[in-house]
Amino acid sequence: MEKRLAKERILIVDDEKNIVSSLTGILSDEGYDVSMTGDGVEALELIQKDPPDLVLLDIWLPGMDGIEVLKTLKTYNPGVEVLIMSGHGTIDTAVKATKLGAQDFIEKPFSLDRITESIQNALHEKKSVLTKETGSPAVLKQLPVCFESMVEVKKGIKALSEHLEPVLLLGETGTGKESVARAIHAQSLKADLPFVKLNCSFRQKQAIQTQLFKRKNKENKPGSDSASGKKVVLLSNIESLSKGLQEKLAEALQNASHPGSSFEFLPSRLFISSAENLEDLAAKGKFHQGLLDCFKETTLLIPPLRNHAASISVITRDFWEEKKRELNTILPKIEEGVLTALCSYSWPGNIKELRNVLEKLILTCANQETIRIQDLPPEIWKPQNQIDINSFNEVGSLQEAETIWEKHFILHHLKRNNWDIDKTCKVLKTTKKQFQEKIKFHSIEMQEVDSSSTQKKYPQRTLKRSVVLCGSSLHSGIKTGLILQPMPPGSGIIFGDIASGKTIPAQLENVQSTDYSTCLKRGANSVGTIEHIMATLHMYRVTNLLIKIGDEAPVMDGSAKDFCELLEDGEFEDQDDFYEEIVVDKCYSFGDKEKGGPYISIEPSDNFSVSYHMEYPEPIGIQDFTYEFQGDESFKKEIAPARTFGFMEEVAQLTKMGYASGGKLDNFILLGDNKVLNTELRFEDEFARHKILDILGDFYLLGKPIRGKIKACKSGHTQNVGLLKIIRDSLTEIN
Template sequence: MDKGNILIVDDEENILSSLEGILTDEGFSVSKARDGSEALKIIKSKSPDLVLLDIWIPGLDGIQTLKTIKMLRSDLNVIMMSGHGTIETAVKATKLGAYDFIEKPLSLDNVISTVRAAFEHKKPVKEAIITSNAEIEEIVGNSDVIVEVKRLVKASANNHKNIVINGERGAGKEFIARLIHIQDIKKDMPFIKVNCSALKEDNAEEFLFGIKVGNKKDAFIKKGKFEQAEEGTIFLDDIEGLSLKLQNKLIKVLREREYKRRGGRGLIHFHARVIASSNQDLKEEVKKGKFKDGLLNLLNEITINLPSLKERREDIPELISYFIKCYSNEYNKKIENVDDDAMEVFTNFNWQGNVKELKNVIEHIVMTAQGNVISVKDVSTAIPVISMRSRSVWFDGYSSMEEAEKAWEKEFIIHHLEKYNFDISKTATALNTDRLSLTRKLKRLNIAAGEKDGLQKSTDNYRKTILQKTLKQSVVLCGHGLHSGLKTGLILSPLPPNNGIIFGDISSGETIPANLEYVQSTDYATTLKNGMASVKTVEHIMAALHMYGITNLLIKIGDEVPIMDGSAADFCQLIEDGGIEEQDEIADELPIDKKYMIGDILTGRYIYIEPSEKFVVNYSMDYPPPIGKLEFTFAADSEKSFKNEIAPARTFAFIKDYEKLEEMGLGSGGKLSNVILVDNEKVINTQLRFDNEFVRHKILDIIGDFYLLGKQIKGRITARMTGHTENIALLKKIKEQKHD
């Protein structure tokens, strides 16, 4: 059976023939091209499932070919092949949209594993088993409401009529749209998704319908989404997000089935099916004047109403079984069952995020579970708030009436804050209390609600502070390890809410949560270990994640984080390249309630933290020349201040410790240029970026180590002549005394 078609683009005949042999033996069909122009012709005519693209090819080079491929087919995964020391170029290609890169000379195992991963990545979890001849029974569940959805999907598949899919967020609207497309007689045509709520008014029309710039001779034409859909399906997600102006334009396009590009003269005929989704009642939106009646009439030739998960609770066990199977395969786990108590919690939980939330929770549990049966303990780490209906199972987790009441009260208030858009006055009125009393209660319960008009922060700033965050897309960075000196790298990949920061071994797939309990050693750097997997020098990237507020991320690496130039500057840029995405869950903060201390002020070596409204770090040191006495205070006001003031500061070491450095690999395999080297008189190998760069780097280490508590810190740290060992000792003291 053909597993899919792979296009290989390389000008070396031996590479083409070798890869063709490897991939055909694995069950793939292969197309070959020797330059970029030939590759683009094949992509237009044969629609391959994956491209292996060499960077150095004649004519249109690999980077330009990649850009053009992504314009033609943004969904097509491209694996770059890099040789001749072009690793930096490969990283650039990944930032432009390449799925991954592999280095020459090619490794058989690496090629096969990367290709397999690319094929799996192409399909979302649910779509992973849907093929071109998928059966409608692949919608999981047999409740009455789901049976009706199956019937409507099957009836919709081959008539190519426009469809409106209604449902709450997370109910599966996009999945149903894709399933209908795959059942269609025109399933081989493109499926194009448009997020209507994210469209910007100033360029939305050219995004949807295209643009032509210039004269006939050197005109540049960019196809819009409607043209890219050809005779397939265009999926307008969150259709209610379209402006009234765009709604009027869409009415005209759907009625006439033709339109013009901006700047163009000729008519473009439109043949695609339109599937629109909404989590609002569009008929009510019409009554409010927010949605055009004419557009609704053109779209809802067929209407599919998706039930929420609470309307189909009987399907939950089957959904759980399905997701466990999917994620066990993905993470190489052997989860066999869910015990009865855990299943009761799952079934009774109020899944506000519907199937999507359930899927995210199961992924988290499978990724982190230690045994092969999911228990209530596993569930407790994945579900932030447990439904009151599960009290027979869950309340055993509270040791006193007071503790249980406080937990319930906190979640009750957070629920109403969210309901009233974090407006304290409206929330207080709804709860039949006054503003001052509610504000005091928020402080007592450690609910971070700020001030506006002197008392409450704006909703935007509040949300920015407390919402969990991940990256919008995967990004990659390559460099060398501080200790080993070996070429290493990392891939940052988004994770769903409530997963935390997780390091993953890029070869074995084993994971290490970025938590204090996994710290193995603190000699010159912080090392984490879980089972056989370990990762060194985590503090610099953890500092960047801490200051950018990234709460959920999978970091795939070898055994050491690349140190780059000994600072965190590259990690800041990497995060910005990936883009930051806020998630629909509240992030935990850790407000310090009292003073915690390690060391003794009299000895001159100490670190302590005390209560503060924001995160502040003061560090001082006193070394012989050329370092001398240094002190610096950093207040974490923004990502920009961290990026400019702290992130560029590099690791430093004394040349008198050279033997120790050699033992660590710095003298042989390591890169001494990654470290500021100091002798008895001067810095011997670089120019300082700041006069007090040494002390700023110590602050960088503290910021990174403190994020191993898994929460953003609200407290003031004062330290002198300390390092990683003291940082971790203080964290353990805080954790023990706060019973976290």
């Protein structure tokens, strides 16, 4: 084989030492730079940090098998070539691996010529693809299935893709305005340019301005789109854009050449979108009329999903088939009753809500043969939230049917907005006078608005891309790891077993034990020592994430520091849906404070804070620390670095019981003889801070952040979970 000047890098993933040793020697002699691992999760971590040119991947690996590694690898790093190796190969396995993106399937034992030829072919193919690429990867040009039945939207997409004029997309929240913008872009002449979405509700003025305008200078020379950093931009929630930028944007669109302007307009094409009535806002002086006028001929209205209720079953089936192809797997069948319930629901969140529900069903029902009506969220399948189809026979006219539907629609939105008329009017884009007339006409009995609630809405959050972390478990001692994968709004935090794919939502009802860590269990699957990763998600306000994991989370250095870095590496993505904090209305407590036993309490507060008091034998002694949440940076500096700890006699006892097998001198603080035996403390009060870390993790089992002042004394996981159950039961009674 011809030697290479620049070494191409190959990662071997196989737990058979003899094969790894032989391959390493052979491929090194052939001029490749070779690295190796026998663990699937560790392989993903290595690839994430420094992607090789090619991976030789064995099917049979401990913990996470080769097919799952391949699937995950191709999700977040599709450019890495993969050759699958197996001594127990079947045609089905080979076909599946190829469909998932493997370049070749090689059966063991293999010859030197076979393996080297396959490697050469794969790397040659990779070079050919890179050579042919002239810019961004090709963009899928298919219309999203949810719009196939919407004739006017289809026509609009086709017409707007034939030119590069700026486009205004109007429609309720969740109708798919971004998907339509992407579909138009994908079919346009500028489809090779990157598509950048900027949410005007969340982005700061300066960040948006930087994406739209650049100061001209004498050296500026005209060039190609790619050379000058051109892109296509979508400004969502355009009504939230500052008045100054609205005016500047209108000027840029009205005169593309900007004579005399000192700024260059960067986007090659601009999309803007809104769920508001921009004409009304402009009439009231709350939106720039000149900017609105720029879109007179290029505005597309996207109807709400309820206007196409008859198509929901078709949309659902199409989406299901799309996911089957994408995931290359068999999905559960959908019962007719499920389709009926989906068609009967009013879908206030529109197509986005439908897609989120379907994606969550795929995840949570992966091991079922059918999707049953009980698998749907309660608000969809419970009778009070559905239109009774059997009652259609009792309706005498279309006008009567419209009246009945309108009443249900108004009631739904009043309940959704806590019976707040002003808020509901804004959502439904109607005047207060007209709305009150409707309430009177339908004889709707209003309920009092809960004025005591001071809840604020915050954007839900996930990660932009999958990330991997590898380590050892504290109690079992085995090598483990986790993969964090983005999830759609409303999914919550979900743990998924790496081997079986079965899931456990991170919810209070799934807590199995709190003896030495917090463990979840659902069916035959369980996951332990979740408190540190949960604390990090809590403080970084990540609300939607799939955590693929084994039986136990990796302990790392005993703190949450590595989890902070992992999340930041995945980058955060604020989503268009929102969550509200849990706001406690009174004091709740658990434990025996009067007798000096462990206890924990929470009381109302305008902020979130945790105070911890501990009384331990030396060298800990009496420690107090109060943590006040002031954003993720405060958590990263004050709490995340605090490590778990244990006394010599406790560690010995735990080892006898089968726990702490993974305890090493570098992953926890060892105490004995009235001193710290193995490390320097990071804080004088590191022990109290670590207890707060555990509290932060346990409290996220409520499903969303809570606002209040927590006070704890000598409490552990048992007391934490005990208090959470009291809070949950109280909230259930209120609702």
